[in-house]
Amino acid sequence: MAREIMESVHATSHVQRSFDPVTVRADFPALHQDVHGKPLVYLDTAASSQKPNAVIDAMTDFYRNDYSNVHRGVHLLSQRATDLYEGARSAVRRFINARNDREIVFTRGTTEAINLVSRSYGRDHIKEGDEIIISAMEHHANIVPWQMIRDMTGANLRIIPMNDDGELLIDEYKKLFNDRTKMVAVVHVSNALGTINPVKEMIEIAHSWDVPVLVDGAQSTPHMSIDVQDLDCDFFAFSAHKMYGPTGIGVLYGKEELLEILPPYQGGGDMILSVTFEKTLYNEIPNKFEAGTPNIAGAVGLKAAIDYLSQFDLDEIARYESELLQSATERVKEFTGLTVVGNAAQKASVLSFLLCAVHPHDIGTIFDQKGVAIRAGHHCAQPVMQRFSIPATARASFAMYNTTDDVDRLIDAIEYVLEVFS
Amino acid sequence: MDEIRELYQEVILDHNKNPRNFHVMENADAELEGYNPLCGDHYTFYVRYDDSETKRIAEVSFTGNGCAISKASASIMSAFIKGKTKDEAEHYFNLFHDIVVGKKSAADHIEELGKLAAFAGVSEFPMRVKCATLPWHTLHGAITGEDTTISTE
Known part of the structure; x- marks a missing residue:
């Protein structure tokens, strides 16, 4: 409770600058x-x-002054890099109003975040004859990973149709559900049409069938405030580079209880607790999903982008x-x-x-x-x-x-x- | 003349609007698809040879869709290449390529280029070279017996 109050105070105190496109332009x-x-x-x-300069400078400063690998290092620079990297995770958590930092997984971008969910969730939870619902206006990044899982498992894809204006037909969407439906993956804002989909309503419908929902937020995060708890989405994927941050880093938000049951996506350093040739113990979430040295400077840049946006x-x-x-x-x-x-x-x-x-x-x-x-x-x-x-x-x-x-x-x-x- | 007018010359705009030899060919001797998946330019080319010993190209036709540069290139090529031998077609394929990538100057070859000279302006637009060359690569593939879709991306 105390934390929630702190959060809300923090959120309102962030608005420091009234929005003016002309002065904003000067920052880019x-x-x-x-x-x-x-x-x-x-x-x-x-x-x-x-x-914006804020992002470019933050990344340059990091490389000039604080750069080292994260986690486990006992020296000062590693501690600084770790603090900045994990600080970025907290900034993301606040930005999308997730419950805790454990729900924030850094990925290379939206595409990798969707691949992570489709692979990890698909491996154990999607079987032959099961169904995955996507929409007619998905980016290839939210089609192809599901087709790959379909082809691996023998599941089927069901497509939510749209009208001539580019709006999803929600009544048709409702009819797609049945006992075999295992996942809904839908774009929040269409990159080709600009349509804002009523994802909150769509999530509610899916949840009435106990089906989890992944929201592709690549185009929505730069243009509207996101509250994953309010949406009640199970997964939310987005990229830094579309919201004034650097390329090569993005985020998968996942509800803690879902991330806990998903198997790791990739194996390597950082995602383990212990390794012997016989058995490996995986690290806790979110580290379980972050194999290898992450994009540390990217995380620093993403945090700078969030800080930049959060002024307004x-x-x-x-x-x-x-x-x-x-x-x-x-x-x-x-x-x-x-x-x-x-x-x-x-x-x-x-x-x-x-x-x-x-x-x-x-x-x-x-x-x-x-x-x-x-x-x-x-x-x-x-x-x-x-x-x-x-x-x-x-x-x-x-x-x-x-x-x-x-x-x-x-x-x-x-x-x-x-x-x-x- | 600005660079855009250099690129979109009258002759190119005309062939884009009214492409010549723009139809399916029944009983073609060769047929091949050209497709640039990133930009979506997508054509099928048909070739018929004559009965002479050297098997001259009697007719080239095409169908499909794409930007003005690719469509005009296909149209002008189909008219230009009529009556040429395979060796001559090969020569013009190479010459056209060298002109649009800026390796050779159109001014030095103005007579033999004829209407192909209209594509000299493409060399100022590196992103559009693949549009101009897709028809030529596809025709070249058809003549040399390729049977898989050609791409210039």
Whole structure:
């Protein structure tokens, strides 16, 4: 109880800075450069975010001053590195409101976190004829690992369908459950469509069947505040690099009682208590899942990203980004021949579109010459493209450092594409 | 002329909009798929040889989808390569490649390049070289008897 009170005091005292996109921009050095002679407009955060000085400096300082391997070292630098690494774990726990640090496993990213769950959970708990529910808008990272388990075990995948606006059909989802359902794995925010899925409601439905739920939070963590206890998800996976942190590190949150029963994912140093050639005793959670020297500097960078974000009221950032997305959407829709792909009522960050018959890769190249960085392609969500019978989309994605000036430049770039292809 | 206009020349935009020889070929002598999975450019090429001793390329056609660069490259190639021997096709395959990667200057080969010279601007866009070369690699594969899907990624 005392801890809970401390936590809430801590959480509110974190808000130190009122959110202003212009001063936020100043914190991100990479945004202030010219590309092909034009000031860069970075609209590719859904692929990866830029990094604030706070993150870059924290990682540099760590390598300059405190670097060593973590755990077991008796010297001072190892102690410092361990404190920073475990401090990062606590920061993650606070950031997503997990119950305790033991529920936070560091991974290479969202993809590895999902692979960890699918492999470890699948090995002992998924059998021939069992069913795994995923949705029609999953990133390949939340499809392929489950297909691999399906092929290993003889289980089946069931797919939650979506409507033409890119919203999951919850009534259809309810019908997918039966006694053989063993896992639900669903994306929180779609990277291809921007749809915010009603994961809390979906988790409640799954739990009424005693089925655990993994939420792919790669696209949600940078854009909304996450409370894993409120969601009551069983697993939550996300990556640092999409939320202003470094590449190569991510997080698997898992409820303690579930992590306890999962077998280790990889074997090696750090994940053991003792090793003989006859028998190995595994370490406790979360270390059981962290074989080998971890990405220590990555954890330091992730903590710096969390600290950076935590200066602000995340709900205020979410509101700002939502208004920006909405105004950009309204403005691009004024172009005849432009189709927005993904028109869910609840969306975050992502504006996927088609422009007349111009292929998204041509749009991407022409935008780039105007200094506007977007992504073109299937966004690692080919089943989404198949659902809408399109090969690819052009995708602009917005973050806390984007402004209405960026939307103006997006509009100019679209005009230029139309001019070139007229 | 800016670099974008260099890349998207009129002739390229025209062939993208109205691709020539854009159809399935019945009774083709060779048929091969070209597919760049990362960007999604996906074509099937068909080749028919004539009855002469040297087996000249009588006709090339294609179907599929992709960006303006890949589609225009496929279309212009299909028209250009008609009547060429396999050796000549090999020569132009290599020359086209050298032009779009910037190894050779289009200006030095302007006469023999004909409409292929329109792709000289691609060398300024390294990310798009694979789009321009996919049709050529696929045709080359079809002519040399490859039977698995070609990719330039």
